[in-house]
Amino acid sequence: MPDPLLIPRSLFHKEGHGSSHTHPHDDPPLERRASGTREIQVVRKVLAANDIMAANNRRLFADKRVCVINLMSSPGSGKTTTLEKTLARLMPELSCAVIVGDIATTNDADRLAASGAPVVQVNTDQFGGDCHLAAHVIERAASGIDLDQVDLLIVENIGNLVCPAEFDIGEDARAVVLSVTEGEDKPLKYPLMFRVCDAALLNKIDLLPYLDYDAPLAVANIHQVHPDMPVFELSARTGEGMEPWLDWLRGLVRKKLA
Ligand SMILES: Nc1nc2c(ncn2[C@@H]2O[C@H](COP(=O)(O)OP(=O)(O)OP(=O)(O)O)[C@@H](O)[C@H]2O)c(=O)[nH]1
Numbered sequence: 001m002p003d004p005l006l007i008p009r010s011l012f013h014k015e016g017h018g019s020s021h022t023h024p025h026d027d028p029p030l031e032r033r034a035s036g037t038r039e040i041q042v043v044r045k046v047l048a049a050n051d052i053m054a055a056n057n058r059r060l061f062a063d064k065r066v067c068v069i070n071l072m073s074s075p076g077s078g079k080t081t082t083l084e085k086t087l088a089r090l091m092p093e094l095s096c097a098v099i100v101g102d103i104a105t106t107n108d109a110d111r112l113a114a115s116g117a118p119v120v121q122v123n124t125d126q127f128g129g130d131c132h133l134a135a136h137v138i139e140r141a142a143s144g145i146d147l148d149q150v151d152l153l154i155v156e157n158i159g160n161l162v163c164p165a166e167f168d169i170g171e172d173a174r175a176v177v178l179s180v181t182e183g184e185d186k187p188l189k190y191p192l193m194f195r196v197c198d199a200a201l202l203n204k205i206d207l208l209p210y211l212d213y214d215a216p217l218a219v220a221n222i223h224q225v226h227p228d229m230p231v232f233e234l235s236a237r238t239g240e241g242m243e244p245w246l247d248w249l250r251g252l253v254r255k256k257l258a
Protein backbone atom coordinates (compact mmCIF):
# COMPACT_ATOMS: atom_id res chain seq x y z
CA MET A 1 0.00 0.00 0.00
CA PRO A 2 1.56 3.36 -0.97
CA ASP A 3 1.91 5.98 1.76
CA PRO A 4 -0.28 9.01 1.13
CA LEU A 5 1.75 12.10 0.35
CA LEU A 6 1.24 15.00 2.73
CA ILE A 7 2.12 18.20 0.91
CA PRO A 8 4.61 20.18 3.03
CA ARG A 9 3.75 23.64 4.26
CA SER A 10 6.44 25.32 2.15
CA LEU A 11 4.69 24.29 -1.08
CA PHE A 12 1.69 26.42 -0.24
CA HIS A 13 3.43 29.75 0.16
CA LYS A 14 2.05 31.66 -2.74
CA GLU A 15 4.06 34.12 -4.71
CA GLY A 16 2.65 37.57 -5.25
CA HIS A 17 -0.65 37.17 -3.43
CA GLY A 18 0.27 38.37 0.05
CA SER A 19 -1.62 36.07 2.40
CA SER A 20 -1.98 32.49 1.27
CA HIS A 21 -5.52 32.47 2.62
CA THR A 22 -7.79 33.10 -0.32
CA HIS A 23 -11.30 32.91 1.00
CA PRO A 24 -13.36 35.84 -0.28
CA HIS A 25 -15.15 36.15 3.06
CA ASP A 26 -12.05 36.32 5.25
CA ASP A 27 -11.35 39.16 7.61
CA PRO A 28 -11.21 42.04 5.19
CA PRO A 29 -8.24 44.34 4.80
CA LEU A 30 -8.81 47.80 6.30
CA GLU A 31 -9.72 49.49 3.05
CA ARG A 32 -12.36 46.83 2.47
CA ARG A 33 -14.01 47.62 5.79
CA ALA A 34 -14.12 51.28 4.86
CA SER A 35 -16.10 50.96 1.67
CA GLY A 36 -18.78 48.60 0.47
CA THR A 37 -17.67 49.17 -3.11
CA ARG A 38 -14.10 48.16 -2.32
CA GLU A 39 -15.34 45.08 -0.49
CA ILE A 40 -16.95 43.87 -3.69
CA GLN A 41 -13.74 44.61 -5.54
CA VAL A 42 -11.65 42.56 -3.10
CA VAL A 43 -14.01 39.59 -3.31
CA ARG A 44 -13.95 39.79 -7.09
CA LYS A 45 -10.15 39.97 -7.09
CA VAL A 46 -9.79 36.78 -5.04
CA LEU A 47 -12.19 34.88 -7.28
CA ALA A 48 -10.60 36.29 -10.45
CA ALA A 49 -7.13 35.19 -9.27
CA ASN A 50 -8.55 31.73 -8.57
CA ASP A 51 -10.15 31.61 -12.02
CA ILE A 52 -6.77 32.25 -13.67
CA MET A 53 -5.18 29.40 -11.70
CA ALA A 54 -8.15 27.16 -12.49
CA ALA A 55 -7.72 27.86 -16.21
CA ASN A 56 -4.03 26.89 -15.90
CA ASN A 57 -5.03 23.66 -14.17
CA ARG A 58 -7.60 22.93 -16.87
CA ARG A 59 -4.92 23.31 -19.56
CA LEU A 60 -2.56 21.02 -17.63
CA PHE A 61 -5.23 18.36 -17.15
CA ALA A 62 -6.18 18.60 -20.85
CA ASP A 63 -2.52 18.19 -21.89
CA LYS A 64 -2.16 15.19 -19.61
CA ARG A 65 -5.55 13.78 -20.67
CA VAL A 66 -6.67 13.42 -17.08
CA CYS A 67 -10.36 13.63 -16.21
CA VAL A 68 -10.81 15.53 -12.94
CA ILE A 69 -13.85 15.26 -10.67
CA ASN A 70 -14.47 17.59 -7.73
CA LEU A 71 -16.44 15.73 -5.04
CA MET A 72 -18.05 17.98 -2.43
CA SER A 73 -20.45 17.72 0.50
CA SER A 74 -21.01 18.73 4.10
CA PRO A 75 -18.80 16.95 6.66
CA GLY A 76 -19.61 13.27 7.07
CA SER A 77 -21.97 12.77 4.12
CA GLY A 78 -19.82 9.89 2.96
CA LYS A 79 -17.34 11.28 0.40
CA THR A 80 -14.45 9.10 1.56
CA THR A 81 -16.59 5.98 1.95
CA THR A 82 -18.01 6.54 -1.55
CA LEU A 83 -14.48 6.96 -2.90
CA GLU A 84 -13.26 3.82 -1.15
CA LYS A 85 -16.01 1.83 -2.91
CA THR A 86 -15.52 3.74 -6.18
CA LEU A 87 -11.78 3.05 -6.34
CA ALA A 88 -12.29 -0.60 -5.45
CA ARG A 89 -14.75 -0.97 -8.34
CA LEU A 90 -13.02 1.20 -10.99
CA MET A 91 -9.42 0.08 -10.57
CA PRO A 92 -7.57 -1.34 -12.45
CA GLU A 93 -10.03 -0.75 -15.34
CA LEU A 94 -9.20 2.96 -14.90
CA SER A 95 -6.03 4.36 -13.44
CA CYS A 96 -7.17 6.61 -10.58
CA ALA A 97 -5.55 9.09 -8.21
CA VAL A 98 -6.94 11.19 -5.37
CA ILE A 99 -6.31 14.59 -3.83
CA VAL A 100 -8.11 14.84 -0.50
CA GLY A 101 -8.54 18.03 1.48
CA ASP A 102 -9.14 18.33 5.20
CA ILE A 103 -8.38 21.07 7.65
CA ALA A 104 -6.39 18.56 9.72
CA THR A 105 -5.40 14.86 9.89
CA THR A 106 -4.42 12.35 7.23
CA ASN A 107 -7.28 10.02 8.20
CA ASP A 108 -8.97 10.12 4.80
CA ALA A 109 -5.72 9.71 2.86
CA ASP A 110 -4.84 6.71 5.01
CA ARG A 111 -8.21 5.14 4.21
CA LEU A 112 -8.00 5.90 0.47
CA ALA A 113 -4.39 4.74 0.08
CA ALA A 114 -5.58 1.21 0.87
CA SER A 115 -6.98 1.17 -2.68
CA GLY A 116 -3.44 1.29 -4.12
CA ALA A 117 -4.18 4.62 -5.86
CA PRO A 118 -1.74 7.51 -5.41
CA VAL A 119 -3.21 9.82 -2.77
CA VAL A 120 -2.18 13.34 -1.82
CA GLN A 121 -3.55 14.79 1.41
CA VAL A 122 -3.82 18.56 1.76
CA ASN A 123 -4.16 19.94 5.30
CA THR A 124 -5.26 23.55 5.20
CA ASP A 125 -4.53 24.26 8.86
CA GLN A 126 -0.94 24.73 7.70
CA PHE A 127 -1.92 27.81 5.74
CA GLY A 128 -4.83 29.45 7.48
CA GLY A 129 -7.42 26.68 7.81
CA ASP A 130 -9.20 27.30 4.52
CA CYS A 131 -12.60 25.57 4.34
CA HIS A 132 -12.24 24.76 0.61
CA LEU A 133 -9.55 23.75 -1.88
CA ALA A 134 -8.54 26.64 -4.13
CA ALA A 135 -7.07 26.18 -7.61
CA HIS A 136 -3.49 27.01 -6.60
CA VAL A 137 -3.65 24.32 -3.89
CA ILE A 138 -4.79 21.75 -6.44
CA GLU A 139 -1.94 22.76 -8.76
CA ARG A 140 0.64 22.16 -6.01
CA ALA A 141 -0.98 18.93 -4.87
CA ALA A 142 -1.21 17.60 -8.46
CA SER A 143 2.52 18.17 -8.86
CA GLY A 144 2.94 15.28 -6.40
CA ILE A 145 1.18 12.86 -8.78
CA ASP A 146 2.51 11.39 -12.05
CA LEU A 147 -0.42 12.59 -14.17
CA ASP A 148 0.88 10.72 -17.23
CA GLN A 149 -0.18 7.53 -15.43
CA VAL A 150 -3.66 8.74 -14.44
CA ASP A 151 -7.03 8.60 -16.27
CA LEU A 152 -9.24 9.84 -13.44
CA LEU A 153 -8.20 12.26 -10.69
CA ILE A 154 -10.80 12.60 -7.97
CA VAL A 155 -10.60 15.56 -5.61
CA GLU A 156 -12.35 15.04 -2.28
CA ASN A 157 -12.94 18.61 -1.22
CA ILE A 158 -13.10 19.76 2.38
CA GLY A 159 -16.39 18.92 4.09
CA ASN A 160 -18.42 22.09 3.61
CA LEU A 161 -21.62 22.70 1.65
CA VAL A 162 -20.89 26.38 1.02
CA CYS A 163 -17.34 27.55 0.24
CA PRO A 164 -16.06 24.80 -2.11
CA ALA A 165 -18.89 25.65 -4.52
CA GLU A 166 -17.34 29.08 -5.09
CA PHE A 167 -13.92 27.89 -6.21
CA ASP A 168 -13.27 26.51 -9.68
CA ILE A 169 -10.28 24.15 -9.46
CA GLY A 170 -10.01 23.33 -13.16
CA GLU A 171 -12.12 20.19 -12.89
CA ASP A 172 -14.13 18.55 -15.68
CA ALA A 173 -17.15 17.88 -13.50
CA ARG A 174 -18.46 18.41 -9.99
CA ALA A 175 -20.53 16.09 -7.86
CA VAL A 176 -22.19 16.71 -4.51
CA VAL A 177 -22.95 14.03 -1.92
CA LEU A 178 -26.08 14.55 0.19
CA SER A 179 -26.81 11.91 2.81
CA VAL A 180 -30.28 10.99 3.95
CA THR A 181 -29.49 12.01 7.54
CA GLU A 182 -29.06 15.66 6.53
CA GLY A 183 -32.68 16.52 5.72
CA GLU A 184 -34.55 16.91 2.44
CA ASP A 185 -34.33 20.70 2.43
CA LYS A 186 -30.57 21.11 2.06
CA PRO A 187 -30.62 21.71 -1.72
CA LEU A 188 -33.01 24.63 -1.11
CA LYS A 189 -30.93 26.02 1.76
CA TYR A 190 -27.56 25.67 0.00
CA PRO A 191 -28.59 26.17 -3.62
CA LEU A 192 -25.23 27.31 -5.02
CA MET A 193 -23.64 23.94 -4.34
CA PHE A 194 -26.42 22.10 -6.16
CA ARG A 195 -26.47 24.66 -8.98
CA VAL A 196 -22.76 24.34 -9.79
CA CYS A 197 -22.67 20.54 -9.67
CA ASP A 198 -23.18 18.15 -12.58
CA ALA A 199 -24.44 15.23 -10.51
CA ALA A 200 -25.72 14.55 -7.01
CA LEU A 201 -25.33 11.42 -4.91
CA LEU A 202 -28.05 10.69 -2.36
CA ASN A 203 -26.04 8.54 0.03
CA LYS A 204 -26.77 6.27 3.02
CA ILE A 205 -30.01 4.89 1.56
CA ASP A 206 -29.40 1.77 3.67
CA LEU A 207 -30.60 3.92 6.60
CA LEU A 208 -33.97 4.80 5.02
CA PRO A 209 -35.92 2.07 6.87
CA TYR A 210 -34.91 3.68 10.16
CA LEU A 211 -35.59 7.30 9.21
CA ASP A 212 -38.56 9.51 8.55
CA TYR A 213 -36.98 10.72 5.32
CA ASP A 214 -38.74 11.60 2.07
CA ALA A 215 -36.22 10.65 -0.63
CA PRO A 216 -38.48 11.68 -3.57
CA LEU A 217 -38.86 15.12 -1.93
CA ALA A 218 -35.06 15.43 -1.61
CA VAL A 219 -34.69 14.58 -5.31
CA ALA A 220 -37.45 17.06 -6.20
CA ASN A 221 -35.65 19.75 -4.18
CA ILE A 222 -32.40 19.02 -6.01
CA HIS A 223 -34.25 19.34 -9.32
CA GLN A 224 -35.95 22.56 -8.21
CA VAL A 225 -32.46 24.09 -7.90
CA HIS A 226 -30.90 22.24 -10.83
CA PRO A 227 -33.46 20.75 -13.21
CA ASP A 228 -32.56 17.39 -14.77
CA MET A 229 -29.30 16.95 -12.83
CA PRO A 230 -28.57 13.22 -12.49
CA VAL A 231 -29.17 11.98 -8.93
CA PHE A 232 -27.64 8.65 -7.92
CA GLU A 233 -29.35 7.09 -4.92
CA LEU A 234 -26.85 4.77 -3.29
CA SER A 235 -25.32 3.35 -0.17
CA ALA A 236 -21.57 3.63 0.00
CA ARG A 237 -21.72 1.23 2.94
CA THR A 238 -23.53 -1.67 1.24
CA GLY A 239 -22.60 -0.81 -2.37
CA GLU A 240 -26.29 -0.70 -3.39
CA GLY A 241 -26.91 1.69 -6.30
CA MET A 242 -23.22 2.30 -7.05
CA GLU A 243 -23.27 1.17 -10.68
CA PRO A 244 -25.02 4.19 -12.29
CA TRP A 245 -22.53 6.49 -10.50
CA LEU A 246 -19.61 4.39 -11.73
CA ASP A 247 -21.04 4.45 -15.28
CA TRP A 248 -21.33 8.23 -15.09
CA LEU A 249 -17.63 8.44 -14.14
CA ARG A 250 -16.67 6.01 -16.92
CA GLY A 251 -18.60 8.18 -19.40
CA LEU A 252 -16.73 11.31 -18.31
CA VAL A 253 -13.37 9.61 -18.71
CA ARG A 254 -14.34 8.24 -22.14
CA LYS A 255 -15.39 11.73 -23.23
CA LYS A 256 -12.11 13.21 -22.01
CA LEU A 257 -10.00 10.56 -23.74
CA ALA A 258 -11.97 10.67 -27.02
N1 LIG B 1 -25.02 3.77 7.10
C1 LIG B 1 -24.17 4.36 6.27
N2 LIG B 1 -23.12 5.02 6.77
C2 LIG B 1 -22.27 5.60 5.90
C3 LIG B 1 -22.45 5.52 4.50
N3 LIG B 1 -21.46 6.24 3.90
C4 LIG B 1 -20.70 6.71 4.90
N4 LIG B 1 -21.18 6.31 6.10
C5 LIG B 1 -20.63 6.61 7.43
O1 LIG B 1 -20.68 8.04 7.62
C6 LIG B 1 -19.54 8.49 8.37
C7 LIG B 1 -18.81 9.56 7.57
O2 LIG B 1 -18.34 8.99 6.36
P1 LIG B 1 -17.11 9.59 5.55
O3 LIG B 1 -16.99 8.79 4.31
O4 LIG B 1 -15.91 9.68 6.43
O5 LIG B 1 -17.65 11.04 5.24
P2 LIG B 1 -16.90 12.25 4.54
O6 LIG B 1 -17.91 12.99 3.75
O7 LIG B 1 -15.71 11.77 3.83
O8 LIG B 1 -16.47 13.12 5.81
P3 LIG B 1 -15.43 14.36 5.84
O9 LIG B 1 -14.29 14.02 4.95
O10 LIG B 1 -15.05 14.44 7.27
O11 LIG B 1 -16.21 15.55 5.38
C8 LIG B 1 -18.70 7.23 8.62
O12 LIG B 1 -19.02 6.73 9.90
C9 LIG B 1 -19.15 6.28 7.52
O13 LIG B 1 -18.99 4.92 7.89
C10 LIG B 1 -23.57 4.80 4.00
O14 LIG B 1 -23.82 4.68 2.80
N5 LIG B 1 -24.39 4.26 4.94
Ligand SMILES: [Mg+2]
Pocket: 079, 080, 081, 108, 156
Ligand atom coordinates in the same frame (compact mmCIF):
# COMPACT_ATOMS: atom_id res chain seq x y z
MG1 LIG C 1 -13.74 12.39 3.95
